[in-house]
Amino acid sequence: MTVVHVLLGLGWWLVAPRGAQGVPRPFLSLHPSREVTLGDTVTLRCRVPHPNVPVSIYEEDGEPKWQWDRVEDTAEVSVNVVTRDFAGRYRCQYNMTALSRFLRVSNPVELVVLDPNFPPPVMSLSPGGRVKPGTDVTVSCWSTYGATFLLHKAGISAPIQRQSLSRGNTATFTLYGVTQSDVGTYGCSYHPRGNPFVSSHPRSEVTLELEEGGPSMDHPVSQQPAPRPSLSLHPSEEVALGDNVTFRCHVPRKGVRVIVYKEGDGNYRWQQDGVQDTTEVSMQASTNEISGRYRCRYEILAPTWATDWSDPVEMVVLDASFPPPTLSLSPRGHVETGTNVTICCRSPHGATFVLYKAGTSDPIQRIVTGNTVAFTLHGVTQADTGTYGCSYRPQENPFISSPIGTSMTIPWHRDTFP
Structure with missing residues (x-):
């Protein structure tokens, strides 16, 4: 993870504006679902904890798409998803006028577009038919388009398993020692290569059944999990x-x-x-x-x-065998408040680049791209002061990361802050 320090010129300016620390974050959600079929409508809803504040909703690797000057409680926008370009990771932010240009950024949400142009994968169960309790059952999903396959179970909103392929066209999911709680309908979908926020549609489906004499269907656990x-x-x-x-x-x-x-x-x-x-x-x-x-x-x-x-x-x-990415900043040198700062990360091995900020456990931005990515910090303020890190995940394995690298420092004009 390559590191860059975003600092101010004088030590006491490293403290955030009074009241900025502890200001609650906004909350962004998607309705009716985070998955929307191509041609349908989705609503992005940003709830803010303070009245009468400016709000914007933006895609992580771009400029704000929607902006409001004064929001009382909730800002929302409904969009007809006519192309796959709407797919991506979104956030919202609001501006506290009492804290000048201090921005508070929301949780990320991922808008996944279900595209019927990508046919459903082929599914199979092994062993097939009714199985004995305690059997290990393999669910196979096959498609020439798939890079990441997801296994779903009816009644559970989130995928229960996910598998990324570095080669081949088949993902295999194993249900170990199946019991009555595993009985049900399973679906499989995939994200095409190069489109992590696009999904095949509709899902393929198979049904898992137990042999007669297994645990009773009316066992209390089936009604009250x-x-x-x-x-x-x-x-x-x-x-x-x-x-x-x-x-x-x-x-x-x-x-x-x-x-x-x-x-x-x-x-x-x-x-x-x-x-x-x-x-x-x-x-x-x-x-x-x-x-x-x-x-x-x-x-x-x-x-x-x-x-x-x-x-x-x-x-x-x-993995230290993957060299850290090369890091650069634009503009360089002293940066005034309100400037857009771009952090560029480059590596011939990278497929997914991740931007971190010290003190925040989750990545603040993530972009799937080729060998170069540009992360933008919009309208930087005192709240953006800190240490940033950039790492990448190689295309063949999304759970391998490059190590920590070198550091850079940006001085900030003291006189630019109110």
Whole structure:
């Protein structure tokens, strides 16, 4: 991750304007869904915690698309998605006039366009037909267009598994030790190569059924699902090759069996019985193969049933064999308040570039591109002061990251601040 410092000329100006720290963020949402079929309408809704403030909604790698001078509570815009160009990652921001040009930026939302020009993948189950409880079932999805495949289950809004292919045309998802909770209809879709916010449409579907004599369909868990477990990585979701990482799965019931596994890879799967509250798996990141997306779930053994899988966590391996990107800033030298600052990252290995800011756990921008990307900080203010990092994920493996690189400093005119 290449680092750049955005600093002011005098030390005491490094403190944000009075009241800026702790100013609540706006919240951006998509309605009726984050997925919209080509030709349909979607509404972007930005809710702000302060009345009478200027608001803008923008795509992460571009200028504001929609702006309002005074918003009382919520700004919204409805868009007819007539082309795939609307697909992307969006944020909104508002301006606190009492804090001069201080901007507060929202959470990101991803608008995925469902394009029927990309045909659905071919799906299959192995073994086919009704299966015995406890069987490992493989769901295969095939398409010549797909780069990232997603597995869905009816009744669950978010994909339950995701797999990115570096080569080949088939993704294989494994449902380990299926129980009554796994019964249902599964769908598969894909993001075409070079279009991470476009999806095939409609989804292919297959149905998983258990043999007669399995757990009862009217078991209470089918009507009142048990709370889901949660999975976390420690000390961080990013780990350097050779360092240790710990998977920690917290469960809300005692004396259960817990399974931790990596999506799409049966070589990384752990199981422990009799877990009372939390189970941990520690390992050394000795190869890049450990990187990927992980989940956990727990099972009750008598009678046999299982919860849905936890939300996924992504373990990213920092690999020093990938050199850090080259970083440049424009404009250079002293920067006045309100200036648009561009951070350029270049690497012949990069496919997805990620921009970080120190003190913020999540990336503040992410762009899928070729070998060069330009991140823009619009109308910089004191709130933008800090250390920024740029890294990239190679195209063949989205869970590998380049390491930390060099640093640069931008001095800021003291007299430009009110």
